[in-house]
Amino acid sequence: MQHFALAHTTGTHAEELVAELLRQLGDQPDATLGFIYASDALAPQLDRILQGLRTGTGIEHWVGSVGIALNVTGHEYYDSPALAVMLGDFPPEALCEVPLLRDGVETFLGSNHEWLARHPGALLGLLHGDPGNPATPLLFDHLAKRLPNLFAVGGITSSQSENLQVTGNRVVQGGVSGMLFASDIAVAVGHTQGxxxxxxxxxxxxxxxxxxxxxxxxxxxxxxxxxxxxxxxxxxxxxxxxxxxxxxxxxxxxxxxxxxxxxxxxxxxxxxxxxxxxxxxxxxxxxxRDGNTARVDLMRMLGDLQERIATPPRGAVYVSCLGRGRQQFGDESQELCLIREELGDVPLLGFFANGEIFANRLYGYTGVLTLFL
Known part of the structure; x- marks a missing residue:
């Protein structure tokens, strides 16, 4: 896959949503990982959606979250049930699922000791955290301390209903989950303040x-x-x-x-x-909190990323704050349009979070952009 496959749509019925996404995605035999973000209005159907996507794509490993609003290439989904999926081809041995961590990280570290020992280089972690668990910030901190080679990005689930996340082949809630990427997967990450x-x-x-x-x-x-x-x-x-x-x-x-x-x-x-x-x-x-300077800093981040990458990104994940988007940049998906104008039509998806994760720290009013190269 030269570029990751991206699909997104709106609707209220799981089977119709899955059918439309599968139509857009087409046949992707090389894909090994699915990224999925769903509007919180679809939380009650998320398990059916995930199982339908697993069956339709043959992909067993997924990572994602629900969100009050979603973002995709050049567009922000507000006020309507929406679903976005991106498929990427990663070496399976370079991926390590982070199952739901509710109150500690030792069991996860122990059960994945061999994988971690085989990958002593820098690890990228795409993580999602439950805002309803008071231990969530500590879980991020403990992972970072026990894995000094970890660079975590992601966000805190945002929802007006259930704070659901997706990890591996399951829908979970109540803690921290996600995926680790070994150092042989090339990435570039940027961070912008609001x-x-x-x-x-x-x-x-x-x-x-x-x-x-x-x-x-x-x-x-x-x-x-x-x-x-x-x-x-x-x-x-x-x-x-x-x-x-x-x-x-x-x-x-x-x-x-x-x-x-x-x-x-x-x-x-x-x-x-x-x-x-x-x-x-x-x-x-x-x-x-300033919309004009937020735009300036977003452009700074995008310019910095372009200087650091030698090839066009194959796919991207963008986690922005609920206080950004239309709240700070205005209507008509201006924040995501600025990213597309600078990076082109890179397959991109993500969500508007209750807090953003960058370099293992929990931020607010920021945007975190991860490019897979």
Missing amino acids: CTPIGPRRQITSSRRNVLVELDGQPALDAFKQDIGEVLARDLNRAAGYIFAGLPVSGSDEGDYLVRNLVGIDTAQGLVAIGDYAEEGAEVMFCR
């Missing part, structure tokens, strides 16, 4: 769990007001959904940072609460 820092990096000099008490030795709220500017400082309600906290990534040579929501402000005590643990001695900066 927010822009608006103030300096400040040291957390006093905190209580997720509450910023003092920044640079002054009340946290005073520092916050200085950074967001006089107009917003006079009406803090206007900062909701527009201003976020950024936690710089230690050791990053690209100024990378994790975006976290502001979850509360106490004007009487001068406190600012954020959606993550605020460690004393660490740094924080405040960020603005």
Whole structure:
């Protein structure tokens, strides 16, 4: 297969959806792995859909998730039941299924010890996590610590119904699942932010769990007001959904940072609460969610990827945040259109997630693009 085979459609009946996808895909005898993303409205039928695709394609190994919205080459699916599938030809021995991990990673590591020993090089992990399991962030962290050669991408399942994922030949929920790709599978991965820092990096000099008490030795709220500017400082309600906290990534040579929501402000005590643990001695900066700079950074990422690849991608997976897409780039699938304009008609699919995974870390308001070369 020179390019992966991509198919996508809308509908409400499993058998009709499968038939249409199989028609679009045609005969793909070399394909060994299927990527599948389905709108959450199709969650009750996902098992029937998967079994129909397995029978129709002969492919036993699948990876994917449900999502509130999906993306494919040049198009975003909102507000309608949609289904997208991509088939790729990978050496079976270069793939390792990550079954559902609910509360630990040791059983998985033990049962796949031989495969991991045969592949000591860099591993790409396409992973999906259940937002309903409080252990999900820890599971990503534990995998990264036990597999120092792992570079994980993916996203947190988004759904208004069941948080379903697909791994191997099963539909699962309740934890982390996905697929590992050995180093002989050529890939290029990019990451784009949807927010822009608006103030300096400040040291957390006093905190209580997720509450910023003092920044640079002054009340946290005073520092916050200085950074967001006089107009917003006079009406803090206007900062909701527009201003976020950024936690710089230690050791990053690209100024990378994790975006976290502001979850509360106490004007009487001068406190600012954020959606993550605020460690004393660490740094924080405040960020603005900005559509224009998000476009600029998306173009930067795409330009960087083009410089790094020598051949056109065979297929791609793009995981974007629910806060991006039409929320930040506007209607008419503008975010996905920008990617197509720069990369061409590369077979691409993915979903809009509750959080994005890049380099083993959980981000927000970002896009993660994985190219298979």
